[in-house]
Structure formats: C-alpha cells, structure tokens
Amino acid sequence: MIVAKAVRKNYGMVATPQTVALSGVDLHIHRGEMVSIMGPSGCGKSTLLYTLSGIESADSGEIWFDKQAIHQMSEKDVSALRLTSMGFVYQQYNLIPVLNVIDNVALPLISQGAQMSVAHKAAKAALKDVMLSDKLKAMPHELSGGQAQRVAIARAIVHNPCVIWADEPTGALDTVTSEAIVTLLRKINTDKQVTMVIVTHDPLVASATDRVIRMKDGRLTDSVERDRVEGTGG
C-alpha cells in the first residue's frame, strides 16, 4: 500500500553542510498492517513519517501510496490526498484550544467541505469509538493527557482514512495511559483495517505492532515481525 524506493532527504542549504536525514530508504507497508519505527534520537524516524505522508518532500527516490506517485504529485494534490485518506496523531495532541472536543474532531470533515451536521454526526461516532461520548462539549484544557490523545485519535479516524501516521503517540503519557492508548490504536487497526505507522521510542508500543522497523543514521537496519519481537511466538 505504501512503498518507498531509495528515498533520500537532506536538510540545509546546498551551499552549507547538510544533515542527511534519510539516506536511501526502501520500504513496503502493507494494507491493514500496524508498523512501528524505532531507532536512536535523530536517526530520521519523524522525517521518514513526514516524507512518506507527503508533508516533507523527498530529495530523490519514489513514494507510492496506493499506486499514486506522491513524489510526482503537486503540493495541492498531496494536501488533498492527506485530507481525504490520511489521519495524523502527534505526541502533543495538537488540538485547537479554542474549539471544544466535538468541533476538534469534526475539523477534518469541515475542511473537506462537509456540512456541520454531517461532520458532527461522524465526530460523535468517532468519539464513541474512543470512549469519550461524555466529553463532546469539553474544551481541550479540561482533558487529561490520555483523554486529549483519544480526542486526537478520534480526529484522525473521523474521515475513515486508509492510513494513520502517529509520531510518538505515547511520548507525553505515563505507562498505564500509554497502555490504554496502544490498546485503542490496536483495536482501531483491527476493527477498521486502517494501516498504522507509528514512530516510537516506547517498547510497549512496538510490541503491540505487527512489525518493528529499526533505523540508524537515516537508513533502515532491521524489520522484525511481531512474534520475533516478543520472543514468545505469540
């Protein structure tokens, strides 16, 4: 479903010393797969996530999303693809502080031109999926970290995307809350068959995914299936 071929990405001006963030990444993520990306700080995990999702452009190489060549698309077309087919979850939730929970979750649909009543109906259903039906009118500052992340997850699924990209979704949460978020992400992956790509430092998150991709110095070093990660065959 998502294919990267020899993807390279540098930061910095051509005339100045450049940071090599991705130095030839080849990757294939299958539809419905839940994958984690791990590796030391600065190895290029977030850059890979944002390049695969078309937020950052690659310097060279190919990125395919369901047979669509992201590396050849205009910025406008990639934005439209993101809006309709992708959801994002960030470490710091990125909720709009002046909007209540239901309006935050409805936002991706409103951005696509949906009527408010339609967007609110879908937002309510998404908030039910994350077990927050009792917080529709709450403001973001009234939520715990775990609740805020669940709202962010509802916002990421409200438009039925094919893929969810998550950058350190448990990075700001304690262990118990992280476990609940991982369980929720896994349930959404299973129930809705949404492909999930999760950048994480957290072994707990990685152990819940189908495959752990390891990176070092802008390259993939390893790709390990779940049973081998857990070492239990389960």
Ligand SMILES: Nc1ncnc2c1ncn2[C@@H]1O[C@H](COP(=O)(O)OP(=O)(O)OP(=O)(O)O)[C@@H](O)[C@H]1O
């Ligand atoms: N906007 C940017 N401008 C310049 N350099 C950048 C930019 N974003 C990332 N980099 C550099 O690219 C390299 C890869 O960064 P990236 O954020 O992808 O790593 P990471 O593995 O996600 O790190 P962390 O685990 O600390 O979040 C790093 O050396 C970083 O300093």
